[in-house]
Each structure stands twice: as C-alpha cells, then as structure tokens.
C-alpha cells in the first residue's frame with residue numbers, strides 16, 4: 489500500500505511542472521512535485537534564462553561596435569571577461585531559482601527531491617522517499633534533453649551541446665554550429681558577437697525551416713552581414729579531433745563540383761533539436777507508452793490527458809503542435825491544473841503561441857506562414873514592409889521586416905512575422921490579433937506611438953486595411 493496520499497502528483501519541476509503545481513495549489517489542491525535535479529528545469533538552468541542573459545551581453549558588445557562605427561563614439565571592447573560574464577548570468581539564474589522555490593513553498597506545494605517512477609496508474613514511487621497515491625491525477629512533465637547524432641559523442645570540450653556550452657571554461661576562437669533552428673541560430677549569433685569565427689550548418693535548405701520563408705531570408709542576410717558563414721542544404725559527414733579542436737567534413741550542395749568542405753574549428757556545437765525524456769519513468773506500469781518519436785501524446789488535446797484517465801502531460805514531453813517552448817508549457821500547466829481542479833478551461837491555442845529567436849537580428853512570429861496560409865485559406869492578402877520604412881528603423885539601421893498575412897478580402901489576420909532589433913518585445917500585440925481573430929481594420933483603428941519600431945507593425949496593418957500612410 490502506498491504510504492502517502494495527495495490530490496495531484498507532478499513529475500518534473502521545470503516550467504511545465506512547476507506552473508501546474510503552482511496553479512493547482514492556488515486552486516486549493518494538495519500537490520506533490522517530484523524533481524530529481526533542480527526546480528526550474530531546462531529553461532531556468534540550461535535554456536531560456538542563461539542563454540538570454542548571455543545574448544544580452546552580446547548585444548552590449550555589438551552596441552559598442554555600432555557606437556564606434558556609426559555614431560562617432562570613441563569606444564572599443566578590450567576583452568570579454570568570461571568568468572565575470574558567466575558570474576552575472578549565474579546570479580540571475582540563482583535569483584530566479586530562489587524565487588520559484590519561494591513561490592512553491594509559499595503556495596504549499598510539497599516538493600520531493602528524487603526520481604519518480606509509476607507503480608500504477610495513480611501511484612508513483614519517488615526514490616528514495618516512498619510511494620504516493622494521487623486522488624485526482626498525475627501530471628508528467630519530464631521535459632527534454634539535447635538530441636544527439638549517432639557517432640557524434642559530445643566530450644564537453646571540443647564537441648559540445650547547448651548544455652555544455654554554458655559551462656565551458658571560456659569562449660572558443662572558432663565554432664561550427666550544427667543546426668539552424670532557434671538554439672543553433674542563437675548560439676551562432678552569441679559566439680559571433682563575442683568575436684569568434686562562426687560557421688552555421690543546416691541540413692534543410694534554409695535556417696528556421698519551420699518559419700515563414702521571408703523570416704529565413706532576412707535572418708540569413710542579417711547573420712551573413714555580421715560575418716557568420718551560413719551553409720544550408722549541408723550535412724556534417726565526419727567530425728574528428730584535430731589539434732586542440734575538431735576537423736569537420738561538411739557536404740554542401742556544391743560537393744559534386746567543389747568537393748567536401750573541411751572545416752577546422754576549436755569547437756563543434758551540436759544543436760540538432762531536443763529529445764523527450766522518459767527513461768526511468770516506467771510508463772508501462774501506468775498503462776502508457778510513448779509514440780514512435782519518444783513523446784507522450786495526449787488522447788485528448790483539449791485536456792492534455794493521455795489515454796489513461798487522470799494522467800496528463802505538459803511541456804517538452806508533448807509532441808507537436810506543442811512547440812517545445814517555456815511559455816507554451818506555462819499555458820499547458822495552467823490548463824491541466826484547472827482541469828484537475830474540476831474546471832473547464834479553454835484549450836491551448838497553439839497557433840497563437842509566439843515563437844522568438846533572440847539572435848541578432850531577432851525573429852518573432854505568430855500564426856501561419858504565408859505558404860501555410862495559402863494552403864489553408866487559398867487566397868490571402870500579404871503585406872511585407874522593411875523596418876527601415878519608419879524613422880526608428882532607420883535609427884537602428886539593422887534592416888529587418890514586418891510581414892502580415894491575412895485572409896482576403898479584409899479577413900482575419902492569420903500570421904505575423906517580424907525580423908529585426910527588439911522584435912521579441914514587439915510580437916505581443918500581434919499574438920492578441922491572431923488569437924482574437926482580429927482583422928487588419930480592427931488594428932488600424934489603434935494608434936501606434938511615433939517614433940517606434942512598433943509603428944512599422946501598425947503601418948503594415950493600416951496598409952492591409954487600405955489606409956496606409958507611408959507605404960504604397
């Protein structure tokens with residue numbers, strides 16, 4: 489017989505798990521949260537937070553170069569003190585960590601530190617502490633880890649994952665980043681800002697292959713302008729130790745003509761995606777199994793509930809359309825907690841979840857790409873305008889674009905795609921526009937402040953509503 493009882497057991501204390509636990513506790517439920525490592529999970533310790541802290545420092549370095557080259561400010565970067573930079577980063581992580589632990593404790597969530605495994609559909613053993621029965625349900629939130637390629641074993645020094653890159657003793661002089669998704673692009677951008685020679689290799693024919701083609705085009709142009717070598721349609725054939733670094737052999741689309749590319753770099757950073765984590769969970773004991781790709785798929789997406797009643801899933805363990813993003817996992821946590829508390833919350837609207845890449849230039853999108861919209865809606869209205877069409881875009885001088893895709897004629901906005909400085913902060917209004925099924929004319933009623941970059945977004949909507957001022 490299990491020794492303990494509770495209303496809900498949450499397995500995994502990352503953003504998906506801790507948000508479920510906090511909301512369930514706020515709704516008056518008894519919650520046990522099992523975590524075998526650190527509360528906060530990938531996002532807080534190895535993902536969103538530390539990477540964005542370092543990208544902020546990278547922006548400052550870029551700003552000094554811009555000040556010197558464009559604005560006559562006599563400034564130079566003497567050196568990047570990596571230990572000081574990582575200490576500042578780690579301080580932000582530590583403060584966030586204490587904050588989340590404090591919230592959980594304040595909410596009365598019982599955090600149990602240990603590895604959890606199912607012993608039945610409602611029973612979970614958390615080693616070495618004992619076994620719990622959940623009166624209402626169990627939430628699986630065990631997240632993901634870096635995906636690895638066969639024959640390419642990270643050694644934490646020359647061949648690294650995004651996890652290792654955080655804890656490396658210093659920055660490399662040269663890096664080959666394998667993978668042109670958000671994580672690869674962000675790390676390529678970061679290393680370039682810090683002065684490294686960077687080659688970015690992507691197997692698909694464009695970077696961020698799931699985004700709108702214009703996003704990939706503008707991003708690639710921006711990265712190349714910064715001196716990053718971008719190889720698309722390219723595959724890593726071999727990587728072997730070479731001196732203090734790695735010799736990588738890459739097959740590019742020109743391999744038949746020019747032969748393979750040999751690239752000698754100090755570090756090879758593997759960023760080819762994330763793999764779901766389920767080992768040690770004993771899903772079979774609960775009557776569960778993963779899908780062919782290792783994800784735990786819900787039978788009912790509106791409740792994120794598996795085929796076994798009372799067992800729910802949140803976060804990176806979910807297959808698409810869940811996007812593997814922290815803010816999506818927060819929404820999923822809220823949904824599952826409210827469901828288990830007896831409510832009927834609205835399902836997560838995955839199409840209205842924004843997607844951001846915090847590189848330089850940044851990208852931010854919500855909704856459908858132009859090609860997805862054409863496939864679904866047939867005739868669409870598309871308005872693309874450069875960020876430099878507005879005064880603040882010229883001040884920033886970094887190029888970029890705003891693209892709005894709407895149903896024709898005068899129909900709902902289906903997708904919004906931004907590239908350029910600060911677009912991560914500019915996507916919020918468009919996520920409401922897409923989420924609320926608004927039309928360009930609805931947005932065109934609302935005045936954007938001048939001069940701002942967001943004015944370009946307002947102008948793009950104005951033009952689609954037939955009222956453009958600065959765009960013909």
Ligand SMILES: Cc1cc2nc3c(=O)[nH]c(=O)nc-3n(C[C@H](O)[C@H](O)[C@H](O)COP(=O)(O)OP(=O)(O)OC[C@H]3O[C@@H](n4cnc5c(N)ncnc54)[C@H](O)[C@@H]3O)c2cc1C
Pocket residue numbers: 499500501502503504505522523524525526527528529530531532534535536537539540602603604605629630631632633650671765767768769802803804805812813814815816817
């Ligand atoms: C480099 C990088 C940058 C990123 N940047 C962003 C970003 O800018 N914005 C964004 O939205 N997302 C970003 N992400 C993605 C984001 O980190 C994930 O979507 C998010 O962390 C998923 O949360 P989760 O709760 O599903 O899983 P995780 O955060 O992985 O948490 C799962 C937890 O479960 C625990 N666990 C696993 N198995 C067990 C078990 N059997 N028993 C007990 N505990 C267990 C683990 O120890 C872990 O703490 C980034 C990811 C990376 C790697």
